[in-house]
Amino acid sequence: MKCKKCGKKAVANLRAYRISLCADCYVEFYKRLVERSIKKYKILSKEEQILLAVSGGKDSSAMASVLKEIGFEFEMLYIDLGIGDYSRDSKQKVEELSDLLKVRLNIVELKDYGFTIPQARGRVCSVCGTAKRYIMNRFARENGFDVVATGHTAEDIASFYLKNIAGNQQAFAEKLLPRIEPFDAKVVARARPLFEISEKENMLYAILKKLPFKSGECLYAPKPDWKEIVYDIELKKPGFVKNFVRGLTVEVKKPSETRYCSICGEIASGDICSFCKIRSKFSKSF
Amino acid sequence: MKCKKCGKKAVANLRAYRISLCADCYVEFYKRLVERSIKKYKILSKEEQILLAVSGGKDSSAMASVLKEIGFEFEMLYIDLGIGDYSRDSKQKVEELSDLLKVRLNIVELKDYGFTIPQARGRVCSVCGTAKRYIMNRFARENGFDVVATGHTAEDIASFYLKNIAGNQQAFAEKLLPRIEPFDAKVVARARPLFEISEKENMLYAILKKLPFKSGECLYAPKPDWKEIVYDIELKKPGFVKNFVRGLTVEVKKPSETRYCSICGEIASGDICSFCKIRSKFSKSF
Numbered sequence: 001m002k003c004k005k006c007g008k009k010a011v012a013n014l015r016a017y018r019i020s021l022c023a024d025c026y027v028e029f030y031k032r033l034v035e036r037s038i039k040k041y042k043i044l045s046k047e048e049q050i051l052l053a054v055s056g057g058k059d060s061s062a063m064a065s066v067l068k069e070i071g072f073e074f075e076m077l078y079i080d081l082g083i084g085d086y087s088r089d090s091k092q093k094v095e096e097l098s099d100l101l102k103v104r105l106n107i108v109e110l111k112d113y114g115f116t117i118p119q120a121r122g123r124v125c126s127v128c129g130t131a132k133r134y135i136m137n138r139f140a141r142e143n144g145f146d147v148v149a150t151g152h153t154a155e156d157i158a159s160f161y162l163k164n165i166a167g168n169q170q171a172f173a174e175k176l177l178p179r180i181e182p183f184d185a186k187v188v189a190r191a192r193p194l195f196e197i198s199e200k201e202n203m204l205y206a207i208l209k210k211l212p213f214k215s216g217e218c219l220y221a222p223k224p225d226w227k228e229i230v231y232d233i234e235l236k237k238p239g240f241v242k243n244f245v246r247g248l249t250v251e252v253k254k255p256s257e258t259r260y261c262s263i264c265g266e267i268a269s270g271d272i273c274s275f276c277k278i279r280s281k282f283s284k285s286f
Numbered sequence: 287m288k289c290k291k292c293g294k295k296a297v298a299n300l301r302a303y304r305i306s307l308c309a310d311c312y313v314e315f316y317k318r319l320v321e322r323s324i325k326k327y328k329i330l331s332k333e334e335q336i337l338l339a340v341s342g343g344k345d346s347s348a349m350a351s352v353l354k355e356i357g358f359e360f361e362m363l364y365i366d367l368g369i370g371d372y373s374r375d376s377k378q379k380v381e382e383l384s385d386l387l388k389v390r391l392n393i394v395e396l397k398d399y400g401f402t403i404p405q406a407r408g409r410v411c412s413v414c415g416t417a418k419r420y421i422m423n424r425f426a427r428e429n430g431f432d433v434v435a436t437g438h439t440a441e442d443i444a445s446f447y448l449k450n451i452a453g454n455q456q457a458f459a460e461k462l463l464p465r466i467e468p469f470d471a472k473v474v475a476r477a478r479p480l481f482e483i484s485e486k487e488n489m490l491y492a493i494l495k496k497l498p499f500k501s502g503e504c505l506y507a508p509k510p511d512w513k514e515i516v517y518d519i520e521l522k523k524p525g526f527v528k529n530f531v532r533g534l535t536v537e538v539k540k541p542s543e544t545r546y547c548s549i550c551g552e553i554a555s556g557d558i559c560s561f562c563k564i565r566s567k568f569s570k571s572f
Contacts, residue, residue, distance in 0.1 A: 115564070
């Protein structure tokens with residue numbers, strides 16, 4: 001398998017893009033992918049004060065590195081959730097990342113709020129989500145940031161969407177956009193610069209760039225049923241995940257005024273309705 | 287496996303409802319399922335002039351039979367698309383159905399419009415869709431019907447939705463509701479009385495009631511990729527399809543006025559924000 005760009009030995013075969021690339025060309029490709037996405041969906045602007053929420057995982061490490069590469073300035077925020085070795089190792093990774101990228105790292109300890117995640121037995125994930133959203137937003141606002149960027153991937157968004165629609169949580173599903181502007185002065189904008197990038201793409205970039213990141217899931221991580229469903233669909237329909245999350249960004253245009261077909265008088269979107277167009281093509285008597 | 291209702295030998299194990307039923311109890315169960323769905327989503331009313339679009343397949347045959355059973359009056363419409371033996375056999379089935387149910391059957395021949403489906407090589411399915419929608423709507427309006435009901439199933443809706451979202455056709459996806467009111471005087475309302483009923487449920491009802499229906503797909507039917515994806519998800523998550531299509535009906539409520547937490551001052555949906563609720567539970571110092 002050869003790199004489609006330079007002919008060197010390829011390290012990646014990107015089915016969604018039908019392209020094979022070598023290490024150097026992949027890193028360039030990934031950078032341009034993220035850059036184009038940020039531009040197209042107006043996810044971040046270089047005039048903003050940006051806070052990056054980082055976890056020590058591959059996705060947020062890749063996000064920090066690539067944003068730096070394409071010329072964004074930002075600070076990072078790590079929330080220490082107090083999950084034993086997992087939190088300790090993750091913190092170490094973000095500290096290494098901060099040194100490597102020469103980007104300021106802020107750390108908030110959940111225990112300063114009087115509790116840690118392991119206390120929330122039985123509802124760890126929902127408590128963790130609430131705590132992270134609260135702290136990200138409050139820290140960002142109190143420290144003068146305009147926007148918090150998170151490392152959510154295309155698979156995160158697609159699986160979250162399916163899960164929520166299937167659970168009658170349509171309202172939640174509506175929030176899955178690459179950028180959400182604040183609806184109140186106390187709320188800071190949210191950005192997802194990797195919303196159309198897949199986990200595999202982030203992983204490959206993180207490995208090729210030798211970024212520090214912690215592999216392995218949080219011990220409380222739920223069975224990733226919906227993620228696996230999304231992976232399965234992607235296997236059968238390469239490109240599904242990307243198309244799906246892009247689909248979520250499309251605003252539904254209200255139909256313009258109703259028109260009537262100049263031939264048959266039925267409703268039409270243009271001068272002639274689709275049925276009469278078909279008839280005029282296939283019917284000899286028409 | 288015994289019927290959960292009467293103890294007789296069960297013929298069906300409905301995973302989505304976690305219930306096993308015998309033939310008689312299943313027929314009753316199915317009837318009540320459709321009846322409740324029609325009521326809940328206001329899909330059809332007994333005061334309306336209803337036209338049922340029937341194809342000769344299991345779904346629309348089941349729809350006609352069950353609507354009759356639960357006391358709806360209607361006429362049926364069969365559109366002869368001119369697809370050789372397939373159309374001929376299908377027509378025969380709807381004629382038998384019409385005799386059995388003692389319901390008037392109307393037949394429109396596409397060839398009266400000067401062409402038949404096999405002429406549209408290469409784009410058969412899109413031409414067929416356009417032709418059916420056009421004829422259903424026009425026939426219904428010109429003959430004084432208030433609503434056209436089609437036999438779309440939960441799987442049809444879920445797979446169509448995923449396919450369209452993945453294809454950036456969000457606008458299309460928005461139309462997948464159990465009832466769509468006309469946006470213009472030339473348009474007749476559309477209803478999908480089986481929108482939360484699965485194909486398997488229709489099939490079982492059609493078999494147990496010994497309804498006439500044609501099995502076997504149209505020879506032009508595309509590879510049912512998206513349907514199979516939906517079946518796969520349902521296998522892994524029994525109940526997915528039903529929950530999914532119900533999810534599509536949920537209107538997103540605009541958040542009411544923003545409130546602020548009486549403890550920390552951050553935004554909240556009630557008097558106290560979710561983070562402070564968590565803190566008050568877990569933190570000793572709070």
